[in-house]
Amino acid sequence: MPADTHRTVTITRTSAGRYAAVNGRGGTLEFGTGDVEDFTPVELLLTAIGGCTAVDVDIFTTRRAEPESFLVQVDGEKSKDGGGGNRMQELSVTFRLKFPEDEGGDAARALLPEAVQRSHDRLCTVSRTVELGTPVVTRIEP
Numbered sequence: 001m002p003a004d005t006h007r008t009v010t011i012t013r014t015s016a017g018r019y020a021a022v023n024g025r026g027g028t029l030e031f032g033t034g035d036v037e038d039f040t041p042v043e044l045l046l047t048a049i050g051g052c053t054a055v056d057v058d059i060f061t062t063r064r065a066e067p068e069s070f071l072v073q074v075d076g077e078k079s080k081d082g083g084g085g086n087r088m089q090e091l092s093v094t095f096r097l098k099f100p101e102d103e104g105g106d107a108a109r110a111l112l113p114e115a116v117q118r119s120h121d122r123l124c125t126v127s128r129t130v131e132l133g134t135p136v137v138t139r140i141e142p
Helices: 041-061 103-123 125-132
Strands: 009-015 018-023 028-032 069-080 086-098
Touching: 028 041, 041 069, 041 086, 041 103, 041 125, 086 103, 103 125
Parallel strands: none
Antiparallel strands: 009 018, 018 028, 069 086
16 A cells, blocks of 8 residues: 555644644644534534535536635534434535536536536545444554
């Protein structure tokens, strides 16, 4: 497997209920428990799902035309499963894109359903991982 397949983030507690994630390129993202404006981990999951497919669709459609507006909304219901554990259900991604009323815009609109489907079926690592259900291993190190 090529070395560039590995991804990692490091999370540090910055204060009570507040954390900072740092990726391998040095990017930082702050999040928390939801008692302030910061994103919660669940909201970050929704963001990752929508962001992943938004990038795919953006790449495909903007080859034809620059959108006048590009909005992706991700929704889900937080619930408890049969064992009492928390989980997200009824996840949905809604695209609201507007392209110019010209030949390029027509081409982008025509390509949009295929771009969304290709992202869902093959390209978006995040939503495919969620749908396929990948085990998460936890460890405690000294």
